[in-house]
Amino acid sequence: MHYRLQCLMCNARYPADDPRALCDCGSLLDVAHDLAALRGSVSRQLFDSRRGEWALPYRSGVWRYRELILPVDEAAIVSRPEGNTPLYRSPRLSQWVGIDDLTLKHEGENPTGSFKDRGMTVAVTQAVRLGAQAVACASTGNTSASMAAYAALAGLRAVVFIPEGEIAYGKLAQALAYGAQTLQVRGDFDAAMRLVREVCNALGITLLNSLNPFRIEGQKAIIFELLQQRGWQPPDWIVFPAGNLGNTAAFGKALYELKEVGLIARLPRLAAVQAGGANPFYRSFLGGFRQRERVTAHTVATAIRIGNPVSYERAVRALRWTDGLVTEVSDGEIMEAKAQVDRAGIGCEPASAAAVAGARRLAAEGVIQGGRAVVAILTGHLLKDPGATVDYHLNRLEGIEATYANRPRVIEPTLEAVREALAESA
Numbered sequence: 001m002h003y004r005l006q007c008l009m010c011n012a013r014y015p016a017d018d019p020r021a022l023c024d025c026g027s028l029l030d031v032a033h034d035l036a037a038l039r040g041s042v043s044r045q046l047f048d049s050r051r052g053e054w055a056l057p058y059r060s061g062v063w064r065y066r067e068l069i070l071p072v073d074e075a076a077i078v079s080r081p082e083g084n085t086p087l088y089r090s091p092r093l094s095q096w097v098g099i100d101d102l103t104l105k106h107e108g109e110n111p112t113g114s115f116k117d118r119g120m121t122v123a124v125t126q127a128v129r130l131g132a133q134a135v136a137c138a139s140t141g142n143t144s145a146s147m148a149a150y151a152a153l154a155g156l157r158a159v160v161f162i163p164e165g166e167i168a169y170g171k172l173a174q175a176l177a178y179g180a181q182t183l184q185v186r187g188d189f190d191a192a193m194r195l196v197r198e199v200c201n202a203l204g205i206t207l208l209n210s211l212n213p214f215r216i217e218g219q220k221a222i223i224f225e226l227l228q229q230r231g232w233q234p235p236d237w238i239v240f241p242a243g244n245l246g247n248t249a250a251f252g253k254a255l256y257e258l259k260e261v262g263l264i265a266r267l268p269r270l271a272a273v274q275a276g277g278a279n280p281f282y283r284s285f286l287g288g289f290r291q292r293e294r295v296t297a298h299t300v301a302t303a304i305r306i307g308n309p310v311s312y313e314r315a316v317r318a319l320r321w322t323d324g325l326v327t328e329v330s331d332g333e334i335m336e337a338k339a340q341v342d343r344a345g346i347g348c349e350p351a352s353a354a355a356v357a358g359a360r361r362l363a364a365e366g367v368i369q370g371g372r373a374v375v376a377i378l379t380g381h382l383l384k385d386p387g388a389t390v391d392y393h394l395n396r397l398e399g400i401e402a403t404y405a406n407r408p409r410v411i412e413p414t415l416e417a418v419r420e421a422l423a424e425s426a
């Protein structure tokens with residue numbers, strides 16, 4: 001194996017297949033690849049030659065890059081397959097955001113409707129390799145939906161911990177449908193996260209939150225695939241929503257490694273976007289990362305309603321590597337951006353729209369300058385959170401003015417009534 005586990009803080013090393021979740025010092029672990037060896041063995045041509053494959057594993061937009069992710073035998077891989085998500089452009093949306101060269105990479109078009117599938121295929125594959133019988137996670141909804149599906153595929157028992165009444169309906173439906181044991185915790189996500197860590201420790205269950213370094217390895221493929229789709233030409237900026245900071249961590253590691261192995265020559269800048277009511281990372285950023293901040297989180301974007309993100313140190317490192325930054329947007333800005341992404345015919349869930357709202361804000365502030373190439377990552381599908389969408393269009397979201405509401409109307413079943421309705425909205 002050309003990798004090992006390495007502590008982010010004290011640099012302690014462990015063998016590749018050590019089933020531990022954390023370092024002995026309590027800090028997060030990294031999958032550390034032998035980048036010097038990989039420099040000679042991976043190339044753009046290698047990855048390009050696997051494009052368009054019908055068969056697993058290279059059909060997967062994660063396992064196509066397996067040398068840089070987890071070099072395991074094909075037979076061990078648990079895959080849907082995931083990835084191969086499209087890039088979208090919309091002149092109408094570009095204009096609204098104020099960025100001409102704006103591309104959206106839609107990670108909501110993964111098998112279970114979010115980017116989590118990329119991390120889950122790798123973490124579940126590794127869990128099975130190491131003999132796990134049961135897996136667990138705390139979640140704001142998407143991780144649990146994804147884990148439930150991949151656990152079902154692999155024949156593992158799945159236990160999910162979700163904050164009671166705080167996850168979107170589409171996601172709750174998925175966890176139940178895929179057969180995960182679903183525990184609704186009286187408390188917020190951060191409380192559920194604390195609990196699942198204790199439970200996994202005490203009961204020997206494998207933890208599949210992004211604490212798990214193999215989740216991070218899989219999520220790197222969002223960046224690998226994005227770069228490959230752009231002919232390996234990096235954009236100037238990559239903008240994305242940030243909650244538990246797994247993606248922030250994964251994006252930084254992916255870019256650093258791509259440069260180290262010689263696949264790209266320069267790094268785009270990362271811009272992590274938080275909801276104003278769930279902004280601990282933004283607060284830490286404002287303080288130059290001298291202190292790790294925590295908050296009690298509230299936002300309409302339930303996916304990122306997180307006050308104490310677990311991948312904090314990894315995410316700080318990612319921003320240092322990429323000269324990155326953090327910004328925040330209000331719930332009103334999030335829902336406006338969502339209405340615009342939806343209206344462009346693309347669609348996403350509220351947390352994803354934070355990326356677009358953040359790009360718009362950074363452009364208005366002049367931080368992202370005209371002419372720059374910007375990619376925003378949409379993390380989840382429109383249908384994940386039908387409640388937020390319908391409530392917006394009915395102007396029922398507290399404290400949010402539905403500027404772009406598309407109200408449904410009730411009419412009598414007559415031609416005259418239809419004529420009237422069409423004339424009114426013409």
Ligand code: F0G
Nearest residue numbers: 139140142143243244245246247379380
């Ligand atoms: N967007 C969506 C749709 C998400 O579901 C999440 C996280 C994020 C963005 C933030 O990504 O945590 O890597 O910073 N959802 C997790 C979950 C927490 O449980 O599904 P992050």
